[in-house]
Amino acid sequence: MAVKTVTLFFYFGRHIEWLCSSGKGTTASNYQSTWRMVSKYLDRQAEKFCLSAITEEWVQGFVEWLSGRGNLKASSVNYYLRYLRALYGLARKEKLIAFSDKDPFRGLAPSVPPTSKRSLSEGDLDKLVGYGERPGVKAGRIWARDVFLFLFYTRGMCFVDVYNLKKSDIHGDYIYYRRSKTGAALQVKIVSEVKRLIEKHGNPESEYVFPFLRENKRGEGELDEKSSLRRLNRHLKLIGKELGITQPLTTYVARHTWASLTEACGMNTSIISQGLGHSSERVTRIYMKGMPSHVIDNANEEMLNRLVRRKKKKKKGKNKKCPFLGKKETRHRINFRQR
Template identity: 35%
Template structure:
């Protein structure tokens, strides 16, 4: 009888005394069968597993599970951290608050926005926490004194007049026309994200509704199919007979993920140029379409709960982040009316 035991990567790199290994065999079977193992190596907590080794393991798992977006964020954060360290790797149990705070300071000095700095901190913290759980290293809580929140961003929404201006703009080339129409399509579909638009299938239109699942949350949403949406589909038909819009192509040699990245960059580039031509005070992006839909809906006194459901948010708290600046404007206008009323009575 041969019993094969696989040990975690890195355990046998050096000489170490393994902890107790107990195996319970079920003798009632014709052949011996391992039914339980209780393996707790004493040296596990002191194994010098490095950040890059651990991230490589996580990245491979994510690749197997087709979680490309998370895989890319893990790799991106690790590469940025190693770049800060001059390319030198670091043992996971050596990561402390001093190292993390120095990295945060480095990112700020490089001119990155607070939101971007927080992004790197959150991703690295997620990696570190996984290492604490999976490798039983001591949690030094190195991220307690760095910013990992979500800073308030400037208002991204535009008003109805701007949306109308964009809709009536006469584009100068096919790429600009696609960018403009995808922006409008997002607005018409209650702020659908670019990744969801790009991945729509023709079969997603059923019984007069566009039915799709959000890539971010997996939540299913339904949007009544409108003539304005169909007009955009007619202008940019499927390239492969499968996708709804001519954004991604199954028949192309380039992988869909790479096609998506190129198209996203191209769309945002042309939206920025379109903003300049229209003389807008802020550049248009696909995210602006989403914020604008929420803002305009709130201005029409649509309840926050309805807006939250329409956007596919699991919590109204997320929707309130979108609407915080709107509520401030409403309060300011109300205050102006109150002041005017006092002055008129004076």
């Protein structure tokens, strides 16, 4: 197929197929959703429109069409544009588009309003930790609460990575895995709370750490990741209402909560960034390359001790805040900034 005749339909399809075969189903679904929207915009030209025909005017028209639909928020418009731009960038790397051509996406991303706060307060987290001690709580809600806490204790691990987490990913006192979204290799220390949750839900007949996430009550095969997430979030929202937590409780709130509470302990933003596996953040790429895992593990332990476990009593007359990193950890941070 000649370079100039490569269609957007073909290129989207090939990339989605590659993502699926690489086990990146969530990312593949994001590209599939983007293609569905692009094909609606192209209408009858959907299967014939060429990559080389993407111009600044065409992208601007696509953005205006998305914005004018009335049922999409600015964040949704940005979502479709981001994946279309990523695909265009891949085509450039494959030399299907000349690098000399002007980037048609430059300066066209819509402004996205600030995201509302999605982290729990210390008090709300306490309620959730104690929720499992209540008598008569349904199994589904206990499972949802336990997964939420597992996500929190493992430095904001994403649900899809917990869904796919296998016993073979555990070696000694650490969990080793690759973040599904970015492919970043991460290792997380198994703190005491995580160990208890793993032991609580262990099933010798399953290769997965949390086999109940795949259980289908209807008996029609395994529950896929999206269906499992929806079920879990339904239970979490009910738990939130029961506990009087004002904002909707979801698995993503666990990730925000870990970041917020760790920041409240004075931890460096770069440590939080790498702990979350944000490979796309500039501060991670530049300052955090090679950051020892124990630095992040220590930050996590410090936050848990100060804000969650509360094993150490506060001295009378002093409202002791979470300290900044110790000398060794601070030295790592300074060294990275000097590069």
